[in-house]
Structures are given as structure tokens and as C-alpha cells.
Amino acid sequence: MDLGIAGRKAIVCASSAGLGRACALELARAGVDVVVNGRDTAKLTETAAAIRAETGVTVIEVVGDLSTEEGRAALLAACPDPDILVNNNGGPPLKPYTELEADGIRAGIEANFVTPALLIQAVLPGMVERGFGRVVNITSGSVKMPLPGLDLSSGARAGLTGFVAGIARQVAGSNVTINGLLPGSFDTARIASMTEAAAKKNGTTPAEEKAKRAESIPAKRIGDPAEFGAACAFLCSDKAGFITGQSLLIDGGAFPGIL
Structure with missing residues (x-):
């Protein structure tokens, strides 16, 4: 399927490995120029080179921690007018709620709520003005099915889901969509x-x-990360303009609910 986004520009956060890398690769396969990001320079360089070699698109590398103001500024400087933003960040370490401390809680919320919220705030006006935009937030299946030890991750990511729910409806009329991908x-x-x-x-x-x-x-x-990347690319396509404010759970059927 032609996704209709060749020539677009995307920022894919935390994309040197794992699900972020899979999303960046699938977007590049669709002809999208991508900005990739990570904190490990060697790993990021290898990822960028692999994507360039396979797809031939422009790949810009931004080394930095997106949980910092400097990291976010560097990312936006590399691509000030993205058509696509894929928010992704590492979750807090597995830890019983009884062992959480104030600084750890703040760091988890900063990484998994504040950082993506600020990036969305920065890119949405341009997307609205241009009449096209796709935001995909990679959160977690624990948003729907909380897991012991992932309480902080679940709470921060559920907060982000609630935060964007109303915003998605405000910008939908400008062909700008905001959706979540919930990996199992x-x-x-x-x-x-x-x-x-x-x-x-x-x-x-x-x-x-x-x-x-x-x-x-x-x-x-x-699950194979490539499957996740393909779902992300579709949500970023021009075929997905009528899908917004949704949370797509991709977990092989692990969640036993109906909704």
C-alpha cells in the first residue's frame, strides 16, 4: 500500500533501537525523511546508517536525552517543521510501588508525560497551519491493563493519554491526528x-x-517490532486521517477486555 507520505518529514524519539527504531525504519520505507534520536552515539550512528542504506531517505541523527530541555531543543532545531512526530521514551525501571521515591516519580512523569506533551505543544501549530500532521504516542499496554511493578509507567502514560484526548479533537479539523500505540x-x-x-x-x-x-x-x-512499526506507519499515513484520539493496543490478544 502506498501510504501517501513520501517526502514528508518525521521526528521519531528514542529510535536508536527497539520499537522506536522499527517505527523510524517503516516510515523511511514509505519515503519519509526521518530524524532519529538516542543517547548512545554508536548505536544511533549504526541505526541511521542502516536506514539510509536500505531506503535512501535523508536521516538526521540527534544525540541527546529528550527528558532535558537541551535534548528537546536539539531535536526541534534539527526538524523545526515536522509533518510527523512519534513520541517514545524509555519507561521507569520495574519497581514495586512501595519502593518508589519522590525523585523517581518525578523522573518517570518527566520522561513519559511532560516530555511528549511539550513536544506536541511545539509542533502542533505548524501542523495545523500546513493542514497535515500525525502524532503517534508510544505508551504501553499497561495503560489498559496495569501490571505490578509498572505502576509509575502506567500512571504517567495514562496521564498522557488523557492529556491528548481533548487536544486531538481540537486539531482534527485541520487534518492533524493524535493517536496512541500501546505495545504488549x-x-x-x-x-x-x-x-x-x-x-x-x-x-x-x-x-x-x-x-x-x-x-x-x-x-x-x-511480537516482532516490525509489526509495531508497520502499524505506526499506517497511523502516520494520509489513509488514516479519520482515525484520531484512539489508543491501539497491539499485544497478541493478551488484554482480555472488549474495549
């Missing part, structure tokens, strides 16, 4: 760290914990 278990470093923690706790191996996780999913497998 995907084959990323995040899942690897969680299976390692579970293995240590249960006296098993990470492979055994990963197999148990896969078995608990109706699809009987862990």
Missing part, C-alpha cells in the same frame, strides 16, 4: 530486562521466562 510484549531490550528480572526472582532462566510469557499470550508468541 515485543522482542526488545525492555522485555529482555523483565525476563531477566523474573528469572532471578523465580530461579529460572531468561529463556524459560520468555517462553512462559509467549505461552500466556493468545497469539502464542512475542
Whole structure:
């Protein structure tokens, strides 16, 4: 399918690896010039080179922490008028709510609520003026199905979901959409760290914990990041202009609800 966005420009946050990288790659495959971001220079350089080699689009690298004002400023300076913004950031570490401290709570909210909210605030006026814009917020399946130990992540990301719900309706008439992608278990470093923690706790191996996780999913497998990237690219396409204010859960059927 031609997504109709060749020649557009996208900022993809935290895209040196994992789901962010998958989203940047799929957008590039659709002909979109991308700004990729991460804190690890070597990893970001490798990602950018791989995307350029496969797709031939312009890829700009911005090294920095988006949770800082300097990091956000550098990203926007590299692409002041993006057509597409994919918000993504690492979640707080797995930790029981009883062990959370004030500074950790503030950092989690800063990374997973304040940072994407400020980036949205910065890019929306230009999108509205140009009559095209796509914002995709990568949050978490825990927004719909809270998980023990991810309470801070769930709370911050649910807050972002609520924050953009009304904004999405305000800008929809200008062909600007805002949607959320809620990943379940995907084959990323995040899942690897969680299976390692579970293995240590249960006296098993990470492979055994990963197999148990896969078995608990109706699809009987862990998700491929490429599948997630494809969903992101579609939401950013000109075919998805009538989809806004939605949270798309991609979890292989793990969430047992109807809505």
C-alpha cells in the first residue's frame, strides 16, 4: 500500500533501537525523511546508517536525552517543521510501588508525560497551519491493563493519554491526528530486562521466562517490532486521517477486555 507520505518529514524519539527504531525504519520505507534520536552515539550512528542504506531517505541523527530541555531543543532545531512526530521514551525501571521515591516519580512523569506533551505543544501549530500532521504516542499496554511493578509507567502514560484526548479533537479539523500505540510484549531490550528480572526472582532462566510469557499470550508468541512499526506507519499515513484520539493496543490478544 502506498501510504501517501513520501517526502514528508518525521521526528521519531528514542529510535536508536527497539520499537522506536522499527517505527523510524517503516516510515523511511514509505519515503519519509526521518530524524532519529538516542543517547548512545554508536548505536544511533549504526541505526541511521542502516536506514539510509536500505531506503535512501535523508536521516538526521540527534544525540541527546529528550527528558532535558537541551535534548528537546536539539531535536526541534534539527526538524523545526515536522509533518510527523512519534513520541517514545524509555519507561521507569520495574519497581514495586512501595519502593518508589519522590525523585523517581518525578523522573518517570518527566520522561513519559511532560516530555511528549511539550513536544506536541511545539509542533502542533505548524501542523495545523500546513493542514497535515500525525502524532503517534508510544505508551504501553499497561495503560489498559496495569501490571505490578509498572505502576509509575502506567500512571504517567495514562496521564498522557488523557492529556491528548481533548487536544486531538481540537486539531482534527485541520487534518492533524493524535493517536496512541500501546505495545504488549515485543522482542526488545525492555522485555529482555523483565525476563531477566523474573528469572532471578523465580530461579529460572531468561529463556524459560520468555517462553512462559509467549505461552500466556493468545497469539502464542512475542511480537516482532516490525509489526509495531508497520502499524505506526499506517497511523502516520494520509489513509488514516479519520482515525484520531484512539489508543491501539497491539499485544497478541493478551488484554482480555472488549474495549
